[in-house]
Amino acid sequence: MTSHADAAGARVPTSRYLVATPRLRFWQRVTWRRRVVPWLFVLPILLINVAVVFGPAVASVYYSMTEWSGIGEAKWIGLDNFRRLFTDDSFYRAFRNNLIWLAMFLTIPVAMGLVAASLLMPVRRGAMLYRLSLFLPYVFPSVIVASIWRSLLNPDRGIGATLSDWGIGGLDRAFLGDTDTVLPTIAFVDNWHFWGFLMLLFLASMQNIPADLYEAARLDGANRWQEFRDITIPGIRPTLVFMILMTSIWSFLTFDYIWVLTQGGPAGASEVLSVLVFKAAFTQLEAGYASAMGLTMSLLAGLIIGIFIVLRKRGWEI
């Protein structure tokens, strides 16, 4: 028989405690149930995440420092791929296009979403219909949306041609075939599908603003613009800032609409970093260089997140 020390330090038989407090098996203990069991529940998804996200992410860091075709052995070349990036005109051009894309998506859909949400806020009759119709494009697959818009933008059979037949000229142009108009045109198509999503989020956020704030403002003589500026915007600031953050990150990852509509052409006028990465990895058999570009994109996204964190720590209300 074993023994334990009691509160006074005297040795007493264990059987005395077994009678008072049954010995618990390890899975019956509170520590196990609170600290270990929850982890076991998330373990499967954690393992999957490690296998398909974390593992490849770490691997891509390694491959970014190799010369690798995507097939067979990789040859270690240190930072050569990153040095090459700094001398690659295609990379600079694609990066510039990403910045233009970012500027477009941080302004146009955000502004459209805010305005539409503000206008829809007081609407009661048919509100669901309006919201649904504006949000609906977001749920369509991007490939379908892009294919439909390619037909609509056809200079001979699309909207422009129809308007031209009605005497409204100037729009029967090949917008996707002109280096000056191709990027804004693809952004227009992407925005057509995207801005309703922003509108819905802003609207949901606006509905949480207490109505008495608006009433008080009206009593003080505030007009609609002043209500919007001084009540609505501060009231939805967390949502607004979060969506600006996400839109910034998404702008560096944009791929589908550009790939379906132009594959980066003509003459590279719509090429962005993700398109460049795809081509390098799968058509030029330069998976190592593509990894370096992909890692650079991740660093850019990390930079954006870092800026937000720093601003928040400095007291910005974001």
Add this chain to the structure above:
Amino acid sequence: MNLAFVARSRLIVSLMLVAVVLSGIGGFATVRPATAQGGPELTMWLDVTGGSTVADCIVNDVISAYNAQGGPQVNATLQPNGWTATQTALAGGAGPDIVITPGPSFANELARAGQIIPLDAIAQQYDWPATFAPWSLELGRSGEQLFSIPNEVETLVLYYNKTLFETNGWTPPTTIDEMMALSQTVSDAGVIPFAHANAEWRPANEWFIGEFLNHIAGPEVIYQALTGAIPWTDPQIAAALEPLTQLQTNGWFMGGLDRYYTTTMADASSAFAYGEAAMKIEGTWFQADADTYFDEAGQEWDWVPMPSADGSEIYSLGIGSTYSINANSQYQAETAEFFNFYFSPATQATLVATCGLAPAPVTIPAENLAGLDERMARIIDRLATAAAANNYGYTTWTFFPPRTEVYLYEEIEKVWAGDITMDEYLAGAQAIFAEEFAAGGNPPVPARS
């Protein structure tokens, strides 16, 4: 203590652990279903990214016939993005027994990675050198060994709307000068000279680059450039691409650069069939769809060799796919046996005549091609004759290293847009080619005898 809760927790945790262990095992396991006969089953992934019509035909008319012989069975899977799937599976030590790649440069990479096996002994066993055209097996070499069998021999020709030509009294050109003069005549008549577009397939640019290089500079010059004997900045190469730039800037491809970049293949083919456009430089693959458009329009098409500088008949060789044996295959001998069946003249005749597939580089007896469209049969015959007489050129997707190829068809748009000069364009090509050539990444180029 809630004992029921403890019991449930134990059960759930146990099931989770079992599931985790099993999912880990399942992730690495390879399942090989048993065949009806219990014998070897060879796996094959047929790419259906562009549609499944041809793949269905291969399965129904060729693989079924092979399986009916009662030996090893071939299990063909229709696989979207087949090459990407194959590449990924091979890297993981799995993949189909029969490895199909989009061309010799890709097979070359697999060979260098040790993911496919050498076929030299098998080639001797089945006497493939007697079956295949001499140049073709050279294309499958990596270093000194044969690793892949070229399949789907393609070339490009000048198609023309025969009805439109006869109505206007135009004659198909035989030289580049005649083609340029005819383009002006066609344009003056209010007809688009060429029904070309790349909206859906931007690499279509390389069809024209390859044709102008081979038919103006000549195959010998391109061979020298591909083997590093002369640089891509050679004046003969620049001169060969100038007429292409002229055609584009004149708006003779689909009516203008913007239309060239935005017109779909279907619209371009339709314009060609209805006589809104007169000619089309395209590959043998166009014939599979040509009748669909022309029958609907009630007009006729025909073809002539792509015009050359001096009027000589030159055909650029292209390989649509290659076949190899997976290094991890359990059934390498059986796969070789299937290859011997698949690349036999009789099977190839079925693939050409029934499935509309371009033939492998084997000699198909004329009687086996009975029923094939005369125009297609004529191309097969002329191409085989030209290749045997060394009058063949080099398509970019078969003979050029991957980065150089992509550079050529992407950056040419900057020349057409006036962003860079032809000299700058070719200097860039030379820089990239030199890197790839030095690294040994260029596909094999058979010596010109």
